[in-house]
Amino acid sequence: xxxxxxxxxxxxxxxxxxxxxxxxxxxxxxxxxxxxxxxxxxxxxxxxxxxxxxxxxxxxxxxxxxxx
Numbered sequence: 001x002x003x004x005x006x007x008x009x010x011x012x013x014x015x016x017x018x019x020x021x022x023x024x025x026x027x028x029x030x031x032x033x034x035x036x037x038x039x040x041x042x043x044x045x046x047x048x049x050x051x052x053x054x055x056x057x058x059x060x061x062x063x064x065x066x067x068x
Contacts, residue, residue, distance in 0.1 A: 060066075
């Protein structure tokens with residue numbers, strides 16, 4: 001059992017991958033927070049404006065109103 005634990009403790013395979021993932025996470029997390037806090041309201045407003053226009057135009061088509 002002792003030799004198994006020693007081998008497991010000294011095995012460093014995958015350490016570079018884990019470090020890379022942690023570094024990428026440390027970089028991506030602040031960027032994601034920034035985008036959600038400042039970018040999301042602009043994206044939401046863009047889609048809400050498009051949805052409002054689409055609803056208005058579909059109601060105009062249903063009621064027979066034409067725009068030239």
